Amino acid sequence: MTLDRRIREDIEARIRSGEWRPGDRIPFEHELVAIYGCSRGTVGKALGALAKSGLIERRRKAGSFVAHPQVHSAVLEMPDLAQAIAARGDVYRWQRTGREVAPNHADFPGGAVVVDGVHFGGDEAFALEHRFIALAAVPDAVAERFVDEAPDEWLLRHVPWTSARHGIRAVAMTRGEAETMGVRTGTAALELTRTTWRSSDMVTRVRQLFRGDRFDLVAEFHPGTR
Amino acid sequence: MTLDRRIREDIEARIRSGEWRPGDRIPFEHELVAIYGCSRGTVGKALGALAKSGLIERRRKAGSFVAHPQVHSAVLEMPDLAQAIAARGDVYRWQRTGREVAPNHADFPGGAVVVDGVHFGGDEAFALEHRFIALAAVPDAVAERFVDEAPDEWLLRHVPWTSARHGIRAVAMTRGEAETMGVRTGTAALELTRTTWRSSDMVTRVRQLFRGDRFDLVAEFHPGTR
DNA sequence: CAGTGGTCTAGACCACGCA
DNA sequence: GCGTGGTCTAGACCACTGG
Numbered sequence: 001m002t003l004d005r006r007i008r009e010d011i012e013a014r015i016r017s018g019e020w021r022p023g024d025r026i027p028f029e030h031e032l033v034a035i036y037g038c039s040r041g042t043v044g045k046a047l048g049a050l051a052k053s054g055l056i057e058r059r060r061k062a063g064s065f066v067a068h069p070q071v072h073s074a075v076l077e078m079p080d081l082a083q084a085i086a087a088r089g090d091v092y093r094w095q096r097t098g099r100e101v102a103p104n105h106a107d108f109p110g111g112a113v114v115v116d117g118v119h120f121g122g123d124e125a126f127a128l129e130h131r132f133i134a135l136a137a138v139p140d141a142v143a144e145r146f147v148d149e150a151p152d153e154w155l156l157r158h159v160p161w162t163s164a165r166h167g168i169r170a171v172a173m174t175r176g177e178a179e180t181m182g183v184r185t186g187t188a189a190l191e192l193t194r195t196t197w198r199s200s201d202m203v204t205r206v207r208q209l210f211r212g213d214r215f216d217l218v219a220e221f222h223p224g225t226r
Numbered sequence: 227m228t229l230d231r232r233i234r235e236d237i238e239a240r241i242r243s244g245e246w247r248p249g250d251r252i253p254f255e256h257e258l259v260a261i262y263g264c265s266r267g268t269v270g271k272a273l274g275a276l277a278k279s280g281l282i283e284r285r286r287k288a289g290s291f292v293a294h295p296q297v298h299s300a301v302l303e304m305p306d307l308a309q310a311i312a313a314r315g316d317v318y319r320w321q322r323t324g325r326e327v328a329p330n331h332a333d334f335p336g337g338a339v340v341v342d343g344v345h346f347g348g349d350e351a352f353a354l355e356h357r358f359i360a361l362a363a364v365p366d367a368v369a370e371r372f373v374d375e376a377p378d379e380w381l382l383r384h385v386p387w388t389s390a391r392h393g394i395r396a397v398a399m400t401r402g403e404a405e406t407m408g409v410r411t412g413t414a415a416l417e418l419t420r421t422t423w424r425s426s427d428m429v430t431r432v433r434q435l436f437r438g439d440r441f442d443l444v445a446e447f448h449p450g451t452r
Numbered sequence: 453c454a455g456t457g458g459t460c461t462a463g464a465c466c467a468c469g470c471a
Numbered sequence: 472g473c474g475t476g477g478t479c480t481a482g483a484c485c486a487c488t489g490g
Contacts, residue, residue: 002478015387016425022386029457039480041267044457055387061456061488069387071422076302076392076445160248161241161281161295166302166445170396170416170438188414188438190396196297199242212396212414219302219392228459255476265461270476287469287475 003038007046015055015066022068026056029064054223074221078166078194081119081127081152090121094150097180101142102132108202110136115146118180119208125181126214131206137198151204155196159203167193170212181211188212229264233272241281241292248294252282255290279449300447304392304420307345307353307378316347320376323406327368328358334428336362341372344406345434351407352440357432363424377430381422385429393419396438403435414438 014020027035032043047064050056058064085092098116105112112132119127131151133141138159146154169191178185190210196203240246253261258269273290276282284290311318324342331338338358345353357377359367364385372380395417404411416436422429 004478018386028455030455039482040457041460041481042479044459045478047457058457059488060458060486061454061490063456066386069382071382071388071390072304072306074302074304074390074392076300078298078300078445078447080298156295156297159295160244160292161449162297163449164297164300164447166300166447168394168416168443168445169441170414170436172414172438186412186414188396188398188412190394190416210396212398215395217394219304219394220390221304221392222389223387230459254474256474265463266476267462267479268460270478271459273476284476285469286467286477287471287473289475 003036004042004046007032007036007043008049011046011050012055020066022066024066025063026066071221074219076166076217076219079217085119085121085126088121093120095120096147099146105132107205108132108134108136110134113141115151117146117150119150126210128177128180128209129206131204133204134202137201137203155204159198162196162198162203164194164196168217173209177209183211190215190217229262230268230272233258233262233269234275237272237276238281246292248292250292251289252292281449297447300445302443302445305443311345311347311352314347319346321346322373325372331358333431334358334360334362336360339367341377343372343376345376352436354403354406354435355432357430359430360428363427363429381430385424388422388424388429390420390422394443399435407437409437416441416443
């Protein structure tokens with residue numbers, strides 16, 4: 001156990017136990033230096049980590065204070081479909097249902113490849129996918145058929161380090177969607193919309209539709225544990 | 227601009243631009259020390275932050291390497307209902323529709339308070355809520371009516387620093403739910419289930435139901451920006 | 453204006469793991 | 472064995488800001 005971590009966990013335990021309550025000032029750096037018999041650098045690193053995780057606030061001249069809790073953000077595990085399906089014990093399969101090139105799409109200067117397909121788990125359709133891939137950012141995509149490999153896996157190998165924005169909604173399936181999924185029209189579905197950038201260039205935009213009764217997302221929030 | 231941050235952004239820019247690709251080794255600490263003319267501590271802090279954010283991997287004796295991208299987690303902003311509704315320009319209102327004490331609930335040793343209610347935005351029902359509050363962790367809850375104040379706000383003031391787990395699904399509204407929400411039975415709804423702990427004690431469990439067409443969650447993923 | 457946190461330095465020792 | 476990253480030290484200067 002490193003000292004840095006021990007200091008963090010000591011302080012976190014006092015906060016979680018209620019011994020130090022929101023708004024309370026915790027000991028100054030130089031006091032913690034005396035308590036733990038270490039250098040200021042080590043204490044500073046521990047407090048810095050606690051501040052980054054949102055558990056404390058630090059103010060010059062005033063000291064460090066227990067922050068007021070705000071359970072307003074959580075880490076959401078976005079599913080890798082192939083893995084999620086494999087974890088359920090099913091065999092994953094991608095089936096492309098359509099592909100075209102849109103040379104002039106309003107949202108994609110330089111054009112886009114549009115791919116439609118279905119992610120299967122065993123014999124059941126697990127998710128529908130409708131995807132745009134920007135040719136300006138990923139010119140290689142124009143030569144790719146996406147028959148044997150799903151676009152997400154292909155993109156992961158061809159486009160390094162992206163950022164993303166996800167939208168999550170509940171929608172009723174249209175008739176065509178429901179037919180493909182093998183459920184009744186109007187069945188509740190979880191709609192995941194993801195836009196992905198590399199630096200400031202849009203790389204891909206995808207809409208994935210999951211059966212509401214077969215799929216759920218999980219988000220964890222553990223301040224200080226990050 | 228601090229030097230620590232400048233080093234981080236330099237390296238991140240080279241990774242995002244593709245100059246350094248996944249799997250590539252980036253310069254050793256002592257090389258970066260020479261490049262930036264600073265101490266090893268500063269370089270180490272910068273690389274440590276990049277590693278924590280998942281942009282690089284560090285291995286003893288081998289060096290630091292550009293990680294392979296994995297867009298599998300994102301920071302989800304969990305809505306504060308009152309704020310979310312206010313942001314839409316509506317007036318927020320909580321209406322309790324039920325409250326009882328369950329002294330012997332299987333999941334809550336020590337019993338629980340069970341609260342039902344509706345979150346309104348203007349005249350429209352925005353979300354339904356069904357909540358358990360563990361009396362073992364929050365004994366004060368037995369005396370609280372939750373008429374004037376919604377349980378989430380009350381809990382925020384009475385139970386500091388919790389961790390939580392969220393589940394997100396799409397469901398079809400039951401007849402009773404749909405009537406309360408003023409929509410047709412079977413309408414798609416976003417179901418948010420949150421369980422909250424303080425240390426290892428379960429504090430509360432809530433199921434919130436949102437109209438799918440009036441509500442969406444947003445999750446951002448920006449490696450290195452965290 | 454005095455004391456805090458923010459940042460940085462120039463060392464040090466150590467464990468690990470590749471060669 | 473030996474070089475790497477992981478951790479820590481005992482200082483230092485500075486900007487900010489609360490009293």
